Amino acid sequence: MENNIAVLWSKTDTPVLPKKVNNISELVSLGMQLSSKDQSQIIRTFEDGSYEMVSTYIWTKSINSLRNQLSKMGMSFIAEMLDRPDINEHTNLQQAISEFEAIKLAEELGVISPTSAFRLKQAMQTVTHFNQPELEDDPENELTEEEAKIIVRSCIQGILGYNRIEAAIDFKNFRTDLEEKTLTEDSVYIYKLIQSPYFFHRTTIRILLSLVKSASGAQLENSLANSNLIIPKIWEGLKHPERYQIGRSYSELFADGKNRAASGLKQVLLKVKGFDFVPEDLRSSSFIKAANEVLIAHEGMNNFYNEPAPLRTLYNMGSVIPIPAFPVCITAILSVRLGNWYGVSRAAQDTATEMLKNITQERWVFFFNELLETDDRILYKLTQDSPSSRWMKLFSDKFIDSILTQIQHRDIINLLKFTKEKKQSRVNKIASEMYVKLGYGDK
Incomplete structure (x- = not known):
């Protein structure tokens, strides 16, 4: 490796x-x-x-x-x-x-x-x-x-x-090494991973989960051993979407009767006290699928015409979104509401606005503390003039004042302050800097 x-x-x-x-x-x-x-x-x-x-x-x-x-x-x-x-x-x-x-x-x-x-x-x-x-x-x-x-x-x-x-071929070799070798505490890879941008942490988590789900025999043992070494080391820095993904993978493996793989991930979750992120049912999967359909429409051809139908489907699933599905759902709703630099789907705006109204203040605090910092889709939109101008109108001054004391990250605090002050260029700049910190864009 x-x-x-x-x-x-x-x-x-x-x-x-x-x-x-x-x-x-x-x-x-x-x-x-x-x-x-x-x-x-x-x-x-x-x-x-x-x-x-x-x-x-x-x-x-x-x-x-x-x-x-x-x-x-x-x-x-x-x-x-x-x-x-x-x-x-x-x-x-x-x-x-x-x-x-x-x-x-x-x-x-x-x-x-x-x-x-x-x-x-x-x-x-x-x-x-x-x-x-x-x-x-x-x-x-x-x-x-x-x-x-x-x-x-x-x-x-x-x-x-x-x-x-x-x-891509080189990355496949990297995946093969994770499957065929067991890393040690002093591996150079571990050091580099900890020092790397967040999307490498996210990528590594997803590779490991993919291997744990698909491998068998010695390959499964290596994948589980590497998961037990790597995930606890980066757990404190992982955001809720990645934590829920690990919990959901454990739930799926357990339900499918893949006892060895499920037991291995259970050991990981025990190490990090992560069982709060294991979903209780499959309702989350339905919301995740519906939200992804919204994003596919939003990011596809003729998006302004195609967005309303899947968004309405997501809306009709209920106003209380399961926590494991909330990250992708809020991204999908905000993507429709903010649009792109050419405009928005007008036919989808009322539905998106209504869905945003249904989000509680507690959930908004969760979004700003746990999700926005690594939501590359929304951060990218906030670097652009048209979407960021719509962002400035989403939150009232009273709402921003009510949550600012609960926000933990300096970048998010500044983003909200400049949103309140309607300083769009500053919002663009902060979003761009956060996007680069994630590992995207040029340094």
Whole structure:
């Protein structure tokens, strides 16, 4: 394992493109994954002025390529990484995970660089916005040549400029080592893990749980031994979503009669006094699945049209959200309410607003103390002008004053204070700094 540590903690090098590319032909020629036919079609369509068409084409090709690369890790691993219990080995990955999830996961695993992830997310939002049916036949809402060129460049520099992306293979080796070797207290890996950004802790937890669920024999013993060593060392720093994931995995293993695996995780939970995070029933899974459907719609094409139905389904499940499901549910509701830099789904706003009203002050304190600090989706939105402007209107001055004394983290306290003072640029700055602390974006 020690040989793989440097690979685990490094990001892939992004192909260096010239700062200025004179024409679309020169730019497209750098796309190593683009066939001659692809290149000719992109150039011809671009020169014809069909910028929406060429942007959608190259974006679809790029995101499908990224999903294919991720699928090599196995669907069970993808399910654990994204905390998506609805994904299994028979799931079609192209349809199952959103574009945002694919980019986020690729960045976490070092498949793409933070800068490429940032550019790809912006390209995703631009393509999604201009593919809305209601914008058709309105000349004021047409994609410009420069916007199309930025999308093409982002796709080539982030994904299509590689023959293939090797980082995923290295991460598979890391997973194999966790399964086939037993770490010791003095392992360099343990030291590096403790010093690493939070998403590496989250990634390691999800890898271990995936292995514990799928391995047998000696591999299971190694995975359990590593879980008993690693999880207690990082437990104090783990946020509630990861703690509930461990508790839920134990519950599922116990229910499935996988006694050895369940017993191993039980030992972990006993060490950290973590049985408060074991769900009492499967109601949480239903809420988690419904919330993930909202996020898939929100982060997919034609999102403004597709968001209301799954959000209404989540709303109809009841106003009291089980605690294990609350992290993904609040992320889904806030994502719809805040929208993206192009706007919001108007048809979903009343439902989202009503759901936010049903959240108790105690739950909001829980969100600010335990969830927001590691909620990369919401933090990313708060770095952008349009979503953050909507955030400024969510909370009354009276509400913010009533919870400030209960908030523990300095960054969150400042975020709330600047929210109250309507200092949007300061909110953007704090959210950006928190996003970087998580391990995303450029330092």
